[in-house]
Amino acid sequence: MDRSSLPPVGLCLDMCPEKERKEREKHQRLHPLEIQNGQPVGKKIRRGKYIIADPGRMVKEYSRPAAGKELSSPSELRPPATLLKTVHYLLMEIWENINERDLANVALAYTFVFDRLRAVRQDLTVQRIQGTEGAVLLEESLGFLLCAPYIVRQLPPEDYCEVLHATQLRESFAELMDCYRGCGKFPRQAEFQALLLLYDLGNMDAINKVLQLPHSIQGNPQVRLALAINKAFMENNWVRLFRLVRQLDCLQACAFHHHLTKCRDQALRTYTHGYSSRNCRFPLDHLAWLLMLDSPLTLSDMCQRRGLGITSGEKPTVLFLKSSFKDVELESPGKEIQLVEMKKKDRSWAEVMKGEEDVHCERVHF
Structure with missing residues (x-):
């Protein structure tokens, strides 16, 4: 085999190569989470004070291939063990310590972890690391990518780009599925096949690929539950869908979360057609329970935005009329x-991202 066709092998044992650390320190391109403790952060960095990097906290940043930088130098690439150490640091040291109520703190941690995980995947791709080593890295990265949209949902667009995040998530899933086609043992394969089905709800290509996998994967309770939710979604069977969704664990719920507003909107459309009558009243609190809404008041606002009437009284009801239903912009995903x-x-969120929870899926039937 031509040696020039072989992928480079990383030799850097630090989370950030020394060359990059010195260059970024020289040009003061340090993230606040990479500087030595006790130093000023934020705007004060730009006021003439020289900021010193903490080598133990610095992590290689993502570099665009078009930037003219060397991406395949072994001294700049981290081997799988170092990449795994980096991912653990980002989740268990950085994300573990965020204050979820402090949006500035969340934004700071999110932008840092998201960028550094892109760099991890870049090192992975350049070295063509696949099989078990690649799968473990991508699985842990995907834990963050699946949970983050729920956690950072209140951040402004300059701190959280939904399109860029979704692109990285889908590309990571695609690379993980390639790893599963290689040699090795993959203890979490069924778990991530199910997560992909939930994230890509209604995607027939994803469903068909799962149905071609060995019975040990197809028959896994998590995969069967995800397939059942997809089936209910494609059949517009909203009562069954939300009943099944109640069985999801936290990581699975985060994968499904971005479909919630669409599912609730479609469910209201279905109920409006099915119960359209001036004499029919549907209990508001029961409908809120069916749609997994935490408050009947939230449902009342949703119905009124769509032109559906709400009767007053001790037990409010919804009046479904096809003629009054209005198309509206979907609500933004909120706290669930x-x-x-x-x-x-x-x-902690870091534990959820790493999959450190017991999964109990009831037996589901098609």
Whole structure:
């Protein structure tokens, strides 16, 4: 085999190569989470004070291939063990310590972890690391990529780009599926096949690929649950879909979360057609329970935005009329007590991202 066709092998044992660390320190391109403790951060960096990097906290940043930088130098690439150490640091040291109520703190941590995980995947791709080593790295990275949109949903566009995040997530899933086609043992393959089905809800290509996998994967409770949710979605069977969604664990719920507003909107359309009558009244609190909404007041606002009437009284009801239903812009995803928060329990987000939770899926039937 021509040696020139072989992929480079990383030799850097630090989370950030020394050359990059010195260059970024020289030009003061340090992230606040990479500087030595006790130094000023943020705007003060630009006020003439020289900031010193903390070598133990610096992590290689993502570099665009078109930037003219050398991406395949062994001294600049991190081998799988170092990449795994880097991912663990980003999740267990950086993300573990964020204050979820402090949006500035969340934004700071998110932009840092997201960029550095892109750099991890870049090193992975340049070295063509696949099989078990590649799968473990991508699985841990995907834990963050699946949970982050729920956690950072209130951040402004300059701190969280939904399109860029979704692109990285889909590309990571595609590379993970390539790893699974290689040699090795993959203890979490069924778990991530199910997560892909939930994230790509209604995608027939993803469903067909899962149905071609060995029975040990197809028959896994998590995969069967995800397939059942997809089936209910494609059949517009919203009662069944939300009943099945209640069985999801926290990581799975985060993968499904971005479909919630669409599913609820489609469910209201279906109920409007099915129960359209001036004499028919549907209990508001029961409908809120069916749609997994945490408050009947939230449902009341959703219905009124769509032109559906709400009767007053001790037990408010919804009046479904096809003629009054209006198309509206979907609500922004919000905090979900039943779907996410109650399933998270007392675990940290880092633990959820790493999959450190017990999964109990009831037996589902097609």
